[in-house]
Amino acid sequence: MSDAAPRFVWVDGAVRPAEGTHLSVFDRGFQLGDGIFETLRAKGGRTTELAEHTERLRRSADGLAIQLPDGIEAQLAQGIADLLAAEGLDGPDGDASVRITCSRGPWTSRGLLPPASEHLVATVVIQAWPVTPPPAAWLEHGLSLVASAVRRDPGNPIVTLKTTSRADYVYAKLEARRAGADDAVFLTMSGHLSESTTANIFLVRTAPDGVVELATPALECAILPGTTRSWLLRWAASAGLRPVEGWLTPDELAAAGEAFVCSSVAGVLPVTRFNGHPIGAGVPGPWTLRARADRDAIFGA
Numbered sequence: 558m559s560d561a562a563p564r565f566v567w568v569d570g571a572v573r574p575a576e577g578t579h580l581s582v583f584d585r586g587f588q589l590g591d592g593i594f595e596t597l598r599a600k601g602g603r604t605t606e607l608a609e610h611t612e613r614l615r616r617s618a619d620g621l622a623i624q625l626p627d628g629i630e631a632q633l634a635q636g637i638a639d640l641l642a643a644e645g646l647d648g649p650d651g652d653a654s655v656r657i658t659c660s661r662g663p664w665t666s667r668g669l670l671p672p673a674s675e676h677l678v679a680t681v682v683i684q685a686w687p688v689t690p691p692p693a694a695w696l697e698h699g700l701s702l703v704a705s706a707v708r709r710d711p712g713n714p715i716v717t718l719k720t721t722s723r724a725d726y727v728y729a730k731l732e733a734r735r736a737g738a739d740d741a742v743f744l745t746m747s748g749h750l751s752e753s754t755t756a757n758i759f760l761v762r763t764a765p766d767g768v769v770e771l772a773t774p775a776l777e778c779a780i781l782p783g784t785t786r787s788w789l790l791r792w793a794a795s796a797g798l799r800p801v802e803g804w805l806t807p808d809e810l811a812a813a814g815e816a817f818v819c820s821s822v823a824g825v826l827p828v829t830r831f832n833g834h835p836i837g838a839g840v841p842g843p844w845t846l847r848a849r850a851d852r853d854a855i856f857g858a
């Protein structure tokens with residue numbers, strides 16, 4: 558899947574042509590991955606769960622002591638609206654993947670430690686791409702996942718922040734490609750499931766008491782607290798599934814009736830193979846398809 562090239566970007570308050578130089582080479586985001594980001598969807602010009610994404614952006618900024626500009630919430634709402642209008646993605650058929658990136662900003666001195674005395678305000682960038690639907694094969698046959706060799710440490714305070722330092726994630730994607738899989742799943746240091754490279758993971762199983770459970774790794778399992786994950790845990794209760802957050806093993810994933818991954822832009826995507834073996838019947842399961850349809854019905858297919 559390759560997205561159409563955007564014609565515009567929004568940088569620090571203004572829509573500008575995408576072509577051109579917008580950032581300093583001294584920008585710490587470029588030099589050090591010293592930045593944070595969010596990705597969300599905008600259907601028909603309306604953003605999905607912007608408040609949740611802005612709150613998570615703030616949490617990531619606080620975690621790295623990155624100073625966001627005053628009034629960032631209003632700026633982002635206006636900036637996204639302006640950019641979608643410039644890209645022609647604000648009409649009733651508009652469907653955009655919106656990325657907000659904030660780097661700590663440019664700093665001409667060497668070294669890791671950001672200045673304590675100077676007041677560095679983050680560089681804020683917004684980009685928008687038309688959403689490309691997932692490949693038909695992913696929806697028909699499901700994704701195949703492999704376990705990454707990269708382990709996640711639940712004790713690492715950075716691991717739950719959405720930072721632009723994504724080398725681990727890129728590495729895991731490359732591992733998946735080499736293995737002929739669609740994506741990779743990170744395991745924690747203790748070998749429990751964490752998340753995939755761009756999504757949270759869920760499995761559906763029948764508990765010993767006969768109740769059907771929707772289970773997902775707990776927040777303590779070195780995951781990003783996904784907005785779609787939160788929605789699905791609320792959805793489960795209303796759909797008649799027992800939501801469970803806990804420490805799940807790869808064996809539990811392999812033995813599940815069905816599994817899926819979820820994120821803001823891709824929504825719910827079935828997972829039918831793990832480390833080369835089928836999960837459940839090896840086809841997208843009914844709960845997975847219902848979760849996808851129910852979320853699409855609310856936030857747009």
Ligand SMILES: Cc1ncc(COP(=O)(O)O)c(C=O)c1O
Binds near residue numbers: 820822
């Ligand atoms: C590593 C990771 N986990 C989970 C998610 C899902 O988060 P959300 O549902 O808020 O999009 C993402 C989304 O980009 C992600 O990058």
